[in-house]
Amino acid sequence: MVNVGVLGATGMVGQRFIQLLDKHPDFEITALAASSRSAGKRYEDATTWYLNESMPESVKDITVCETSPEAMSNDVDILFSSLPTEFAAKVEPEFAKDYVVASNASAMRMVDDVPLVIPEVNPEFLDLIEIQQKNRGWDGFIVTNPNCSTIALTLTLKPIYDAFKINKVYVSTMQAVSGAGYNGVPSMAIVDNLIPYIGNEEEKMESETLHLLGNLDGTDVVNADFSLSASCHRVGVIDGHTEAVFVELDKNEDIADIKNVMVNFKGLPQELDLYSSPKNPVIVKDEDDRPQPRLDRLSDNGMAVTVGRLRKDAAMDNSFKYVLVGHNTIRGAAGASVLNAELINKKIL
């Protein structure tokens, strides 16, 4: 068993980390860090628990510590981070001197020597770890996973990208409120309403997706060579991001072939049979009215992305379109970091 800790343990994604790590065959939670307001308290006393699944017994009595390497006891190897961006930028490098940091924060994602990884998509980017450690003289390192809406999109684009040539992608999202944290979206903003804006979300989707589908050329990532435009919106759904995707290829492909590459897509986690890996990263449904976030977000424990309405785009040359649903706090956040850590644990540690 590898001892692990969670940074930002009382927040929404922190709670998901705890839920996913509870009863994990390889990882055992031994440290929970949060703000100084929570430090020193039992986790149960420090936390307002928001998840439908109840708080695991195993963490209730853990004493929350402050979020600094000094406050962290030594018996931890991997730290999962769901820290806010600015704080992550400051503190994750300090932890990385001694620990493996598997981070869901956006702070370090686009830093040159920090791997931004989806295990099914670009596991080879983990080669950057060695460079990172050398550059910085760290014993530990930082590995990051992408933004929630990016992960779901990229998992569905990867098999397309490998089999065909993509020219352009347009994506319009309908994102769940949990993505903004428990207090992020007031009910006045979302009952009988939607919000057509999520700060920095479009920029993240547009840059991270091309990075993830790019190639690692020595120490540099060369972005994938197509154009991607995103429009991001918040709707009154608790969990599960929905995305409408329009894809233009360089030539006409049969829709059955496109479905085929999605359905048959497997990656390294499936090959290695990692504990959190879904049987199929992408599930394709044929019903007209799927995917729906409430019905499909928990497919394969929230780790699979569900695609539906896959159809030729009659209006556009060489084009097709589809809708996807992915669980934003499992596959799109905590589960992504855990899967990264499982891969690292198997291949690197």
Next chain:
Amino acid sequence: MVNVGVLGATGMVGQRFIQLLDKHPDFEITALAASSRSAGKRYEDATTWYLNESMPESVKDITVCETSPEAMSNDVDILFSSLPTEFAAKVEPEFAKDYVVASNASAMRMVDDVPLVIPEVNPEFLDLIEIQQKNRGWDGFIVTNPNCSTIALTLTLKPIYDAFKINKVYVSTMQAVSGAGYNGVPSMAIVDNLIPYIGNEEEKMESETLHLLGNLDGTDVVNADFSLSASCHRVGVIDGHTEAVFVELDKNEDIADIKNVMVNFKGLPQELDLYSSPKNPVIVKDEDDRPQPRLDRLSDNGMAVTVGRLRKDAAMDNSFKYVLVGHNTIRGAAGASVLNAELINKKIL
């Protein structure tokens, strides 16, 4: 005063007709037709009223008649129709022998000699009326308005189309539940959920928009010459369709110029100062988080379309994107028919 009637008077759009026609300076409701279940009853007794605005006193005592020319008393000149498609296809032509039918039904929209009109966009299509009457030997005629999501989109594209050259449009909608009628969307389908499919909606948007922006060449409509692809979704909003729009032009244009043509857009209804015409068909907001359906749907009594997040599309050449909100049962349905009738009343009757 012109006497008017409503076909499908007890339904959701029928109620909107009644609300919009109440206190209208030119039109007076003298006939209300509905199914045989309602016929013979006072309107108030026949109807479960769904609108936030209360039922106008003036219609409560009108006796509902059946939906056939025989059952209709003679003192009516214009009939507003919100009949279901199949029934409209059968009965609207019968009414058109003697009456002007301003229809929100989709049945006759794409018929060659039936004008599909948005007064600000293609009022010249009303020239088809003469051809229609000659073709069919009718004293009356049928004029139709487009689908709810088409109207809002087309109003925003019209000034762009006139000023620049559009290559491609992608649109992803987040549509209100009222568009499906009172019983159309179960709450189980929409609470903590959304439905990524609306039957025939994408086809209507794709065909009607190009038709409306086309030219009337004698007896034929020549479609606008660009490509448009739609993906349509239902979200938990009562009224107000939201649409994310991506536009590719043939060359690079300044975003200020694009905003300018939208803001300054006026059409024939504004020129003629028609009673229901909004001061500006398109309102452009600068706030990051607008338009929102709950806050913007009733702009200019629900007859204006609100645009926001108008921005260059950095990812795509010669492209920009924006979000719009339009009231689906006012500007997108009943109000559209009423504005058509006001134009006809001024120019033709």
Next chain:
Amino acid sequence: MVNVGVLGATGMVGQRFIQLLDKHPDFEITALAASSRSAGKRYEDATTWYLNESMPESVKDITVCETSPEAMSNDVDILFSSLPTEFAAKVEPEFAKDYVVASNASAMRMVDDVPLVIPEVNPEFLDLIEIQQKNRGWDGFIVTNPNCSTIALTLTLKPIYDAFKINKVYVSTMQAVSGAGYNGVPSMAIVDNLIPYIGNEEEKMESETLHLLGNLDGTDVVNADFSLSASCHRVGVIDGHTEAVFVELDKNEDIADIKNVMVNFKGLPQELDLYSSPKNPVIVKDEDDRPQPRLDRLSDNGMAVTVGRLRKDAAMDNSFKYVLVGHNTIRGAAGASVLNAELINKKIL
């Protein structure tokens, strides 16, 4: 293993039966009955599945049969019924000639020789089975469970009723939309709204509760001797009924003692360790803002009722008040019938 079937298998409660019976240690689904529209089809093809949990593999290939004893194959012992009231009244007695019918329908609940049972509350009412079989000459029999909102209320009143003397109970409900079936509540009725009426619900709560807490005196049930008034309302929650309960006792009791009897309440299912029985039928939470339907409905797999805000009623003599949440389609419907069947299987069959 006892072979079981589900009547009304494609509906909302029917799907819950299937979910709860899947992997059940004592019961195996061998028959699924539905309307003639579904009969003859594979269950997967006949059903639009509505639950968040996916359809169990084990039922997908079962051929749906019509809902009549003739259509039912013989290898079934217990039938779970979620039939609509009128149809249940007609067809359940026909099935009861040969089968054990564990019914969630309201049709037969208040019939003299039909036990209406919550296993933790009045298991002794099962003695009516012998009388029922004798009266009617049946080899099988019918046992019923109460209405969803009644079950949750009665489970919390039972320990109070046993320990103290209740004078009056007022209950005001906030009920989930799933209680009305998938198409029961339109989204237009519940988005930014609530409906202050549920047909027959108040009458059921008022009569069933006193019946369940009554005594079986030979062949007759003598109702519990207190007054109960209900006001029932539908709110925009998918699953989980919430009820605000005001109780007047005949004398002043310490709130700690009241909490104590609730917390320590156990019944026959706990004693017999029945598979579906919750560890504690009533869970009492101390947080100010609990119970909440989304967070508490699945307590103990949806079979426990969660109580919160238990407090003295300072305004009323000898009174206290509390709020409860119970899962309406698990503890309040399918799970109730299954627990009845488990008790029957252990004690009677």
Next chain:
Amino acid sequence: MVNVGVLGATGMVGQRFIQLLDKHPDFEITALAASSRSAGKRYEDATTWYLNESMPESVKDITVCETSPEAMSNDVDILFSSLPTEFAAKVEPEFAKDYVVASNASAMRMVDDVPLVIPEVNPEFLDLIEIQQKNRGWDGFIVTNPNCSTIALTLTLKPIYDAFKINKVYVSTMQAVSGAGYNGVPSMAIVDNLIPYIGNEEEKMESETLHLLGNLDGTDVVNADFSLSASCHRVGVIDGHTEAVFVELDKNEDIADIKNVMVNFKGLPQELDLYSSPKNPVIVKDEDDRPQPRLDRLSDNGMAVTVGRLRKDAAMDNSFKYVLVGHNTIRGAAGASVLNAELINKKIL
């Protein structure tokens, strides 16, 4: 025209004040006060506007001032206050030295010499103004209106209380999210959920109602002599509080008589024909499924309370029950203060 100002002008209730005062025949807004963050800015620039109705043109250019008598220009007579409780307790008395303060804040409601008034219920409590001014040596004074849920309840109880003898009242509320302010209720708390707790709300309802229905005996208010117990809950509705009310009288009364006194109820505002007074303070609907917040909250511009489901309580002696809906930020907040001010303007100033 009386010049008026709004304290707390940028908040939710402050915006309602502005909406209700716009185009008011007797009042003209000349001052808007808010926090120092807003002070010095144009109102339009200082405010994120939340109401469906758009911001009145007349206030956009008013320069927001700080919330202190020194910062207030002199040309104001009446100040409407929607300040937070603690701040109101400190600053309202300072303003009252020179100004009439019509306050929606709870801070001063239960202070001995401060009238807590609903004009239809207890206008005679305004006699306390003279005492208050004498006690404190103020030229101005403070008058308060009750809590939102109290106002709606008390308006419906007043005609009952006057005509019959009430023993007990139980009330269970389903309150709108706007009552907590724009950021008060996170969407995570209310989508597919409800919150069974509102801080201090039950205490306010229980104390204020009996106070309002009491008698002013010289300088003291003698509370009404019956018992009232409240249980308060937050549901996913934007505006409009719904309350289920159970009433026990001292003897059996005919339900038709009870309805009669509600329907015929009029108070001083109706007699004086005050601008904001509803034609009938209480509207009684006969439909089974009314009142509904979305459909009934705006009755008589949001100033009437709508009652429905008025019925004998068969389970309880001498009892009846009903459901009410009242607009919480109009009749229950800003509109209540404005009506108080209209009465003061007519009778006292």
